[in-house]
Amino acid sequence: NAGVMQNPRHLVRRRGQEARLRCSPVKGHSHVYWYRQLPEEGLKFMVYLQKENIIDESGMPKERFSAEFPKEGPSILRIQQVVRGDSAAYFCASSTGLTSGGHNEQFFGPGTRLTVL
């Protein structure tokens, strides 16, 4: 059973370039979540998506960041015109969307570590 897959695991970009981070959820999971972990900090929620729908994007920066989860293929987190402050680990999690005891358990991927030069 494959867990959540993220690629690339490490990504280096120069300021002003675009970064595309991919997340393939656990097979059968239709819900995806993105979190960002800045150095020496905990994970911060960014966005929650279902297939072809954004459910909650309250943690997304207003500019340069976007996310999608198409009907086919992985979820993509896109960062345009990256700046040094975007350097962080970006984690994806997935769930079935089926509530057990009131909560959908999230399974996390290994993360993509983005370095902006």
Place this chain on the structure above:
Amino acid sequence: AQSVTQLDSQVPVFEEAPVELRCNYSSSVSVYLFWYVQYPNQGLQLLLKYLSGSTLVKGINGFEAEFNKSQTSFHLRKPSVHISDTAEYFCAVSPYNTDKLIFGTGTRLQVFP
């Protein structure tokens, strides 16, 4: 709004000693509570969760945690740690009726031989 405080950024301990990692939270609504472990260069793995019922929750790898509503705490304990428990531990809460996880800043547990 919710927040999670992990008071200890690092906890050094010798092998086979007991350990407690502290977690306090603040929330105006009811929340579920979680502990995750992160090994180097890996994603987060769920250790245990409190959704309802008994306030003492047992998880994987011999860990347990106790939910104390009056003190808004959810401290993680293990009676005897192993070298392999060396990792980063994150406490998190999730408000009822949402799937959003709010994490603390983490506690690095370092187990020495």
